[in-house]
Amino acid sequence: MRDSTHYIVDVSRIQNILKAKVWVSNTSSNEHITGIYASDLMSDVLAYGKPGSMLLTGLNTVQAVISAYMAEFRGVAFIRNKSPEEETLKFAREKGMFVLSTESDMYEACVKLATLESKVSEEVMEVEEVSKAENITTHSFFIDGNDFANAGLVSTQIKALLKSIGYDPQIIRRAAISTYEAEMNVVMHARKADVTLTASDKEIYIIFIDEGKGIKDIDLAMQEGYSTATEEQRALGFGAGMGLPNIKKNADELEINSVVDVGTRIEIYFYIK
Amino acid sequence: MKLKDIVENLSLDVLTNFEDKEVTGVYISDMLSDVMSNAQAGNLWVTIQTHKNIVAAANLIDISAVIVSQGTKVPDETIELANRYNVVILNTNDSTFTLSGKLYQLGIK
Structure with a gap:
């Protein structure tokens, strides 16, 4: 088992323990979390973070909150007294997530939280009401390569669309994570991409067609840890070589076609059972 | 505290040659520039980064050992x-958060 932490804690207790500053407070009534995930690498959060958790991170960019949202986290706490940017706070407010900051460094924050005694047996997570999707809908999006300021916006829109259609939260989470990883790949490695989402009561189909340098060796790119990202991109918490493996892990089917110096086509399928 | 005691107590996998060192604290980060500017000599460094650049960073600031968490495979x-x-590079299946609790219980402040 990768992580044995299951507990229900009120966010106000977290705030007390970390002596945290509250930047955004979640307005929903059940302000509690069911676990903690500490990481600065966003693919790691998307791969292993559990829904209902709080993200503890030193990565002070809007990508931290977007990743947390994609992974169905309740909120984010920034360590080492980092002041979140307005963009980060705005995103959190819109999505009903809380944002805290603490003076502690990562180790101190983890230790303080680990000593919380209120471990409770797993509570059944609230399940959103699911209504059946009926019609086929198609939506198109555009991603600009190297536009880190807007990275994550397309997947955020796709997630909102899937939610409004009323799919099962588990499928939405898997689709959101896959879409986000694919979007970040475009931002890091391509000039631009067209994205089309087709959603029906049988499947969710998302296709990314980018113009860019392409993937030389797809088998190699599918290996966890392999990355051609620059130091700058890694500093943003991406480029850990987990993107494509993460998509594969979440999707029911993944097809990749690529031509070097031309571009890459990624097709992701989720089947509705 | 000695590195050897920590490895034995937490059943960490030793991936490299082992050399016992004095551990003076813990620093957690996945960002190299952050580690290089804030970790102290003798610290245990917990991360899920496995790129070979971690060796340069660990060496530059005299880290006592790198613990790669979350069962991440090291190339x-x-x-x-x-x-x-x-x-020295060590490996554990624990998440960074879970490992922190265990290190603290061993008495590393």
Whole structure:
């Protein structure tokens, strides 16, 4: 088992323990979390973070909150007294997530939280009401390569669309994570991409067609840890070589076609059972 | 506290040559520039980064050992480089958060 932490804690207790500053407070009534995930690498959060958790991170960019949202986290706490940017706070407010900051460094924050005694047996997570999707809908999006300021916006829109259609939260989470990883790949490695989402009561189909340098060796790119990202991109918490493996892990089917110096086509399928 | 005691108590996997060192604290980060500016000599460094650049960072600031958490696989080229510079790399299946609790219980403040 990768992580044995299951507990229900009120966010106000977290705030007390970390002596945290509250930047955004979640307005929903059940302000509690069911676990903690500490990481600065966003693919790691998307791969292993559990829904209902709080993200503890030193990565002070809007990508931290977007990743947390994609992974169905309740909120984010920034360590080492980092002041979140307005963009980060705005995103959190819109999505009903809380944002805290603490003076502690990562180790101190983890230790303080680990000593919380209120471990409770797993509570059944609230399940959103699911209504059946009926019609086929198609939506198109555009991603600009190297536009880190807007990275994550397309997947955020796709997630909102899937939610409004009323799919099962588990499928939405898997689709959101896959879409986000694919979007970040475009931002890091391509000039631009067209994205089309087709959603029906049988499947969710998302296709990314980018113009860019392409993937030389797809088998190699599918290996966890392999990355051609620059130091700058890694500093943003991406480029850990987990993107494509993460998509594969979440999707029911993944097809990749690529031509070097031309571009890459990624097709992701989720089947509705 | 000695590195050897920590390895034994937490059943950490030793991926490189082992050299016992004095551990003075813990620093957690996945960003190299952050580690290089804030970690102290003798600290245990907990991360899920496995790129060979971690060896250079650990070596530069005299980290007592790198613990790669979350069961993340460490590439051979990273291990080879670590052996060349006498950097100790350890592996655990625990998440960074869970591992922190255990290190604290051992008495590393």
